[in-house]
Amino acid sequence: GVIVTFIAVWYAIYLLIDVFTLHGQEAKVPNVRNMTLDNAIRKIEAAGFDWEISDSLFNEAIKPGMVLEQEPKGNAMAKTTRVIHLTINAFNPKMVNLPILSDISCRDAVNRLTSMGFKFVKVDTVPSADEGLVLSVKVNGHPITPGSKVSIKDQISIEVGDGLVPTT
Numbered sequence: 117g118v119i120v121t122f123i124a125v126w127y128a129i130y131l132l133i134d135v136f137t138l139h140g141q142e143a144k145v146p147n148v149r150n151m152t153l154d155n156a157i158r159k160i161e162a163a164g165f166d167w168e169i170s171d172s173l174f175n176e177a178i179k180p181g182m183v184l185e186q187e188p189k190g191n192a193m194a195k196t197t198r199v200i201h202l203t204i205n206a207f208n209p210k211m212v213n214l215p216i217l218s219d220i221s222c223r224d225a226v227n228r229l230t231s232m233g234f235k236f237v238k239v240d241t242v243p244s245a246d247e248g249l250v251l252s253v254k255v256n257g258h259p260i261t262p263g264s265k266v267s268i269k270d271q272i273s274i275e276v277g278d279g280l281v282p283t284t
Contacts, residue, residue: 147190153181170201180207209269216262217250222276233268247279
């Protein structure tokens with residue numbers, strides 16, 4: 117009796133495993149790289165998958181909202197319960213907190229800004245006894261306080277002392 121019951125329960129579990137694990141319910145993952153986000157979503161959902169944006173990058177050479185990467189890759193087989201993770205080209209450039217640049221050397225300030233991704237960094241020398249030191253920073257021509265959020269596409273002007281003003 118006990119052995120027969122054990123075998124019957126074991127067999128029932130074996131049959132139900134396919135139901136709970138969705139065994140055999142796989143589909144081909146659509147390749148949505150280089151598609152607009154709207155078209156990619158339609159294609160993913162039509163194939164029976166869910167999706168989510170897991171990352172975004174900003175490349176101004178690529179149209180905003182384009183799918184750059186996907187996981188799992190296109191044409192792979194996956195269970196329909198699998199979520200397709202998308203990396204898209206961001207709709208807006210990256211925003212960063214402007215670092216404190218005053219009282220450091222011009223070279224250090226420029227290196228800091230370019231390593232953060234700024235492409236438009238201009239250096240203006242102004243009369244001052246502090247030769248080569250950053251005195252102030254402007255974004256798109258306007259004074260700004262350190263810590264303010266700015267776009268990496270903004271024009272950054274660093275005012276640097278020329279060292280020509282005699283100290284008193």
